Amino acid sequence: MQKGADKVSVDDPNGEAVVRSKTGPSTTALRFNLGIAGLAVGFGLLMLGLRLVFIAANRAVLDEEGWTCVLWAVGHGLRFDAATTALVLAPAVLLYHGAVLTRGRVLRRLLVAYLVVAVLGVSILWLADLQYFDETGKHFTYEPLVYLGAPAIPTFLGAFELYPWFSWISLLGAVAGAVAGWCLLRWWVGRSLGPRGTRRPRLLAWLPLWLAVGFVAARGSLGSYPLNIGDALISPSPVLNAVCLNPVYSVLRTAFRASERQYAFYDEAHNLRVVRRLLGLEGAEPEDPTYPLLRVSPGTPTGNRKNVVLFILESWSAKDVTCLGGRPGVTPVFDDLARDGRLFTNFHANGVRTAEGIFATTCSFPNQPVRRVLNRPVGWQTRWRSLGEVLDDAGYRTVFIHGRDLGFDEMESFLCGIGFREIIDRDDFPPSTSASNDAWPGYSDEAVVRRADEEFAAEAGRPFFGVIYTMNTHAPFPVPEGYPLLFDPGDPEGRFLNAMNYADYTLGVFFELARTRAYFKDTIFLFVADHARSGHLRQALGYTFADMHRVPFLVYGPGYVSAGRSEALGSQTDIMPTVLGLLGLRTRHASWGRDLLAPAQGKPLAVCISGDEVHWRTPRWLLVSTPGHGQPLLFDLQQDPQTQSNVWGASGITGEGVLGDLQAYLSLSQTLLYENRVFPQAAGAGPEAAPVSREKGSSG
Numbered sequence: 001m002q003k004g005a006d007k008v009s010v011d012d013p014n015g016e017a018v019v020r021s022k023t024g025p026s027t028t029a030l031r032f033n034l035g036i037a038g039l040a041v042g043f044g045l046l047m048l049g050l051r052l053v054f055i056a057a058n059r060a061v062l063d064e065e066g067w068t069c070v071l072w073a074v075g076h077g078l079r080f081d082a083a084t085t086a087l088v089l090a091p092a093v094l095l096y097h098g099a100v101l102t103r104g105r106v107l108r109r110l111l112v113a114y115l116v117v118a119v120l121g122v123s124i125l126w127l128a129d130l131q132y133f134d135e136t137g138k139h140f141t142y143e144p145l146v147y148l149g150a151p152a153i154p155t156f157l158g159a160f161e162l163y164p165w166f167s168w169i170s171l172l173g174a175v176a177g178a179v180a181g182w183c184l185l186r187w188w189v190g191r192s193l194g195p196r197g198t199r200r201p202r203l204l205a206w207l208p209l210w211l212a213v214g215f216v217a218a219r220g221s222l223g224s225y226p227l228n229i230g231d232a233l234i235s236p237s238p239v240l241n242a243v244c245l246n247p248v249y250s251v252l253r254t255a256f257r258a259s260e261r262q263y264a265f266y267d268e269a270h271n272l273r274v275v276r277r278l279l280g281l282e283g284a285e286p287e288d289p290t291y292p293l294l295r296v297s298p299g300t301p302t303g304n305r306k307n308v309v310l311f312i313l314e315s316w317s318a319k320d321v322t323c324l325g326g327r328p329g330v331t332p333v334f335d336d337l338a339r340d341g342r343l344f345t346n347f348h349a350n351g352v353r354t355a356e357g358i359f360a361t362t363c364s365f366p367n368q369p370v371r372r373v374l375n376r377p378v379g380w381q382t383r384w385r386s387l388g389e390v391l392d393d394a395g396y397r398t399v400f401i402h403g404r405d406l407g408f409d410e411m412e413s414f415l416c417g418i419g420f421r422e423i424i425d426r427d428d429f430p431p432s433t434s435a436s437n438d439a440w441p442g443y444s445d446e447a448v449v450r451r452a453d454e455e456f457a458a459e460a461g462r463p464f465f466g467v468i469y470t471m472n473t474h475a476p477f478p479v480p481e482g483y484p485l486l487f488d489p490g491d492p493e494g495r496f497l498n499a500m501n502y503a504d505y506t507l508g509v510f511f512e513l514a515r516t517r518a519y520f521k522d523t524i525f526l527f528v529a530d531h532a533r534s535g536h537l538r539q540a541l542g543y544t545f546a547d548m549h550r551v552p553f554l555v556y557g558p559g560y561v562s563a564g565r566s567e568a569l570g571s572q573t574d575i576m577p578t579v580l581g582l583l584g585l586r587t588r589h590a591s592w593g594r595d596l597l598a599p600a601q602g603k604p605l606a607v608c609i610s611g612d613e614v615h616w617r618t619p620r621w622l623l624v625s626t627p628g629h630g631q632p633l634l635f636d637l638q639q640d641p642q643t644q645s646n647v648w649g650a651s652g653i654t655g656e657g658v659l660g661d662l663q664a665y666l667s668l669s670q671t672l673l674y675e676n677r678v679f680p681q682a683a684g685a686g687p688e689a690a691p692v693s694r695e696k697g698s699s700g
Contacts, residue, residue, distance in 0.1 A: 029206070031191070031192055032100070032192055032193065032206070033206060034192065035096070035188065035189070035191070035192020035193065036089075036093060036096060036192070036210060038188060038192070039089060039092065039115070039188070040085050040086075040089060043085045043088060043089060043118070043119075043122070044078075044081050044082065044085050046119065046122060046123070047081045047084060047085070047122065047126070047246060047248070048074075048078075048081060050122070050123065050126035050127070051074060051077060051081075051243070051246070053126070053127070053130070054126070054129075054130060054133075054242075054243065055070065055074075055243060057130050057134075058133075058239060058242075058243075061239050062239060062240075062243070065239065065240055069240055070240065070243060072234075073234065073240045073241070073243040073244045074243060074244075076232075076234055076244045077232070077243065077244040077245065077246060079220050079221075079227055079231070080220075080227070080231075080232065080244070080245060080246035080249045081246055081249075082217045082220070083217055083218050083219070083220045083227050083246075083249055084246050084248045084249040084252065085217065086213075086214040086215075086217035086218040087218050087249075087252050088118050088122065088248070088252075089118075089214070090214055090218075091114060092111060092114055092115055092118070093207075093210050093211070093214065095107055095110060095111040095114060096111060096193070097204055097206075097207050099111055099189075099193055100193060100204070101204060108189060108190075108193065111189060112182065112185050112186050112189055115181070115185045115189075116178050116181050116182045116185060117178075119177060119178050119181040120174055120175070120177070120178040120181075122248055123173070123174035123177050123178070124170070124171070124174045125140065125144065125247060125248055125251065126247060126248065127170035127173070127174060128140075128144075128170070129247040130170075131167075133242060137238065137383055137676055137681035138238075138242070138378075138381035138382070138383075138676050139242060139245050139247040139250050139381060140247045140250060140251050141229070141250045141251065141253075141377040141378050141381065144251055228253070228380075228410055229245065229249075229250050229253055229377045229380045229381070230374070230380045230410035230413045230414060231410070231413055232244040232245035232380070234413070234416065234417070238381075238383055238681060241381075241417060242381075245381075250377055250381075253377055263369075263627055263628065263663065263666045263667045263670050264667050264670075264671075265627075265628075265663035265664065265666075265667050266660075266663065266664055266667060268667075268668065268671055270664060271664040271665075271667045271668035271671070272292050272668060274660070274661055274664035274665065274668075275293070275592075275664060275665055275668050276292070276293075277602070277603065278602055278603045278605060278661065278665065279293070279592065279593075279594065279601075279602045280594065280601035280602025280603075281293070281295060281602070288680070290677055290680075291590060291672075291677055291678070291679060291680055292672075292677075293590045293591075293592070293672070293678075294588060294589075294590050294679070294680075295588070295589065295590070295591070296586060296587065296588050296589075297577065297580040297581065297585060297586055297587055297589060297595075298581075298584075298586065299580070299581075299583070299584035299585050299586040300584060300585070300586050301394075301585075301586050301587075302394070302395075302585075303394065303583040303584045303585030303586070304583055304584050305463045305522075305583075306463065306522055306523065306524050306557075306560070306582070306583055307456070307459075307463050307464050307465070307466075307519055307522055307523035307524070308391070308396075308464075308465045308466070308523070308524050308526070308579060308582075308583070309452075309456070309465075309466045309467075309468065309523055309524070309525045309526070310361075310465075310466070310467045310468070310525075310526045310527075310528070310575075311468050311470065311507070311525070311526065311527045311528070312357065312358065312361065312467060312468070312469040312470070312528060312529070312530050313470050313473070313503065313527060313528065313529045313530070313552070314354070314469070314470050314471055314472070314473045314474045314503075314529070314530060315473045315474060315496075315529065315530070315531065315532070315533050316473065316500065316503075316529035316532075316551060316552055317529070317532040317533045317547070317550065317551060318345070318347070318529075318532075318547070318550040318551050318552050319532075319547050319550065320496075320497065320500060320533070321334060321335075321552050322334075322335050323335040323338050323339075323343065324343075324345060324552060327497065329486060329501075330486070330497055330500055330501050330504065331500065331501070331504040332504065333504045333505065333507045333508040333511070334504050334507060334527070334552070334554070337507070337511070337525075337527070337554060337556050338554055338556075339563065340556065340558055340563050341525075341554050341555055341556030341557070341561060341563055342554070342555040342556075342561055342562065342563065342564055342565075342566060342597070343552075343553075343554050343564075343565050343566070344552075344553040344554070344555075344565075344566050344567075344568060344570055344596065345565055345566065345567055346550070346566075346567050346568065346569050346570070347528070347550065347551060347552065347553035347569075347570045347571065347606075348549040348550055348551065348569075348570070348571045348572075348606040348608050348615075348617065349529060349530065349531040349532055349549045349551045349571070349572055349608060350366060350367050350549075350571050350572045350573060350606075350607060350608055350609065351367040351372060351531060351608070351609050351610070352531050352532070352549075352609075352610045352611075353372065353409070353530075353531060354408070354409070354411075354469075354530045354531065355372065355374050355408075355409035355411055355414075356372050356373075356374075356530075356531065356609075357528075357529070357530030357531045357572060358411065358415075358469070358530060359372070359373055359374055359414070360571070360572040360573050361387075361528060361530075361572040361575050361576075362386045362387050362388055362415075362418060362467075362576070363384045363385075363386045363387075363418065363576075364386075364387070364573045364574075364575070364576035364577065364589070364590075364591035364592055364593045365384070365573065365590075365591075365592055365669070365673075365678065366573060366592055366607050366609075366665070366666075366669050367607075367609045368609070368666075368669065368670065368673070369609055369611070369612045369613075369614055369626075369627060369666070370611065370612045372609075373673065374409060374410065374414060375409075376673075378673060378674055378676075379673065380414075380417075381676065382673055382676050382678055383676055383678060383679045383680070383681050384418055384678060384679065385588070385589050385590055385678070385679040386418035386419050386576075387419075387465070387575070387576045387579060387580075388400075388415070388418050388419030388420045388465065389418055389419030390419070390576075390580070390585070390587050390589060391419070391463075391465040392419040392420075392421060392465075393419075393587070394463075394585060394587065395462070395463065396462075396463045396464055396465045397421070397422070397459060397462055397463070397464040397465070398419055398420045398421050398422065398464070398465045398466075399420065399421070399422040399423075399424065399455055399464065399465075399466050399467070400415050400420045400422070400423050400424065400466075400467045400469070401424045401425075401448060401451060401452045401455065401466065401467065401468050401469070402424070402425045402426075402442075402448065402468075402469040402471065403425070403426055403429070403442040403443035403444065403445065403447060403448040403470075403471050404425060404426050404441070404442030404443070404471050405425055405426055405427075405441075405442065406423060406425040412425070420467070424451065424455070425442075426441070426442040426443055429443050429447065429451065442471055443471075444471075444472060444478070444480055444506075445470045445471060445472045445502070445503050445506040446480070446505075446506045446509055448468060448470065448471070448506075449468060449506050449507070449509055449510035449513075450509065450510075450513070452466060452468045452510065453510060453513040453514055453517065456514070456517070456519050456523075457517045457518075457519060459519060463522075464519075468510075469530070470503050470506070472499045472502055472503050472506075473496065473499045473500050473503050476495075477495045477496050477498070477499035478499065479498050479499055479502045480502070483498075483502055483505075485498045486498060486501055496533065521559070523557070524555065524556075524557040524560065524561065524579075524582050524583075525555075525556040525557065526553075526554065526555055526556070526575070526579070527552060527553065527554040527556070528551060528552065528553045528554075528572065528575065529551035529552060531549075531551070532547075532548060532549055532550065532551055544642050544643050544644070545615070545622060545624060545633075545635060545643040546622065546635075546637070546641060546642055546643045548608070548610075548615070549606075549608035549610075549615060553570065553575075555578070555582070555597070557582070560582075561582070561597075566596070568596055568604060569604035569605065569606055569617065569618070569619050570593075570594075570596045570604070570606065571593070571605075571606035571607065571608070572593075573591065573592045573593035573607075574593035574594050574595070574596050575593065576589065576591045576593060577589075577591045577593050577594055577595040578593075578594075578595050578596045578597055580595070581595040581597055581598050582597065588679075589679075590678050590679045592669070603618065604618065604619055605617060605618050605661075607662075607665065612626050612627075612629075613625075613626055614626070614627060614662065614666070616658065616659075616661070616662040616665075617637075618658065619637070620636065620637055620638050621634060621635070621636065621637065621654070621655075621658050622634070622635040622637055622643060623635075623655070623658045623659060623662060625659060625662060627662070627663065627666060631648060632648060632655070632659060633646045633648060634646060634647050634648040634654075634655045634658065635647065
């Protein structure tokens with residue numbers, strides 16, 4: 001027997017020396033758990049230090065944002081650090097417990113080796129991200145995973161060629177940190193696990209607790225919505241959002257998700273020629289080849305200062321609107337407005353989800369097949385130049401109003417990041433307002449439009465851009481008790497049309513109030529649906545390909561916008577340039593649409609996407625395709641407006657040309673999306689960006 005100050009060695013029956021600690025069980029458990037906690041704190045401090053390096057590298061830009069905002073972004077980013085720490089240390093926690101259970105050296109050494117590799121990997125990734133951010137204006141997402149293959153060596157050498165001093169200092173610093181970590185971690189693991197040979201199976205009882213803590217930290221929240229890359233979108237300033245986001249988290253987030261399909265049917269030069277021809281931009285060379293769709297809308301820097309109110313009507317299909325061929329009496333208020341406004345009868349949604357409709361409408365960029373833009377990590381770091389940001393830069397108050405929770409699909413985070421300074425949803429309505437109690441709790445459209453009128457009427461002289469997103473025509477189609485029903489509520493068709501009739505009634509409530517306000521005469525009102533009715537209802541009611549994505553679009557501005565019906569083909573991506581034309585506002589943007597009220601320009605088209613099914617529509621042709629898979633369908637809309645006959649085989653040459661335009665359009669959109677080349681990082685910046693507020697008047 002060997003004795004020491006705090007340990008004793010005895011021989012077991014097999015003759016092997018076993019070291020046992022003289023400390024009690026409670027002391028061993030405390031030391032064991034402090035060891036894990038210390039590793040978590042250490043990794044958190046490492047990432048905080050790397051974040052400070054990022055801030056120092058971008059100090060010139062961040063000085064303009066104000067250091068209060070920077071500190072606020074750092075604090076918000078602690079959630080990402082905690083989530084990253086939990087993900088990185090999850091294997092280490094399992095190895096930790098395994099080392100205690102087996103009392104062997106192998107798992108101890110494997111544990112230390114894993115931790116050292118983690119320190120090295122996190123450091124290199126952060127430091128490489130500094131260079132990547134400097135080049136692209138965004139953090140890593142999936143890119144390092146792609147570079148692990150054949151491109152690794154040329155990419156590595158290219159970094160040293162472009163940034164020799166920084167690359168060498170970064171590499172040597174990361175290696176030095178790993179060597180120091182090896183020494184420190186060996187000592188730390190030895191102290192927390194005790195002498196070699198110590199075997200305490202009862203310490204495994206702590207494993208469920210650590211797994212639970214790690215799960216909560218990795219999820220980032222105990223609420224309904226887990227942490228996602230979109231939660232880093234806390235400000236209209238892209239650099240502040242970058243301070244918040246942890247690039248290790250964004251890479252890991254990508255690694256645990258299915259890869260997104262990307263399209264590259266032709267080379268970029270060909271794709272660019274096609275898209276510029278379609279958008280009517282082929283007459284002049286791009287002002288910046290890196291951002292090939294940059295353009296300037298005609299007008300003056302201030303425009304006419306008209307207010308803009310945009311109604312986004314939940315699930316309003318054109319086929320259901322009375323003046324567009326729907327049942328009589330369903331939408332009498334909309335019909336009256338349409339008689340005095342410009343009604344577009346051949347207008348289409350760009351997607352089938354609310355997030356897709358709001359994105360295409362506000363950012364004027366096409367949705368993508370299979371996985372929508374806002375479901376791709378890269379979509380949250382792309383520099384968008386939205387209609388909200390354009391008008392915010394022009395001095396407009398920007399406000400988005402909805403009666404339910406805007407946390408779905410991370411819409412609130414996205415809206416805050418694209419120029420909406422005020423977000424009002426169900427949490428911001430006074431308790432006295434009656435709520436609509438259904439499967440998705442919130443406030444009825446009448447409460448929403450009354451609140452919107454109050455917000456708009458409160459403005460005195462300052463123009464505003466207000467978006468009102470309705471909700472009653474979303475399943476389960478609630479209608480306030482006592483409201484007279486036109487159709488049988490037991491029938492799914494009748495239930496939806498009753499909700500649509502109620503939503504139409506609330507438009508009347510709004511305009512009854514608005515016409516008494518000073519802002520009314522200086523306001524342009526637009527109405528568009530986020531998407532057509534949901535798929536199962538759409539098919540059950542016999543919708544054809546011609547009807548599937550057709551939605552109402554109305555521009556109403558008495559005394560300013562001439563009344564009439566227009567058969568011009570359009571879609572949600574056309575709304576931004578149309579609004580800029582109505583305002584006469586000269587500004588830079590990168591819209592993928594056309595001004596529908598201006599003289600003909602480009603080639604009219606509408607791209608409507610449902611999953612991997614893409615509808616490419618021109619005035620004559622409708623192509624339905626799953627890009628890269630199978631033979632498409634082709635319909636001649638002039639000869640077959642109800643899309644009953646596929647003529648792909650009979651019109652193969654024309655069909656190939658239409659398909660080629662679609663492929664070039666998709667390819668270029670994904671190139672610009674994944675390379676963050678939609679709009680320049682620093683261009684179009686407005687006043688110093690303050691944290692976006694949910695409270696009226698506090699977001700200055």
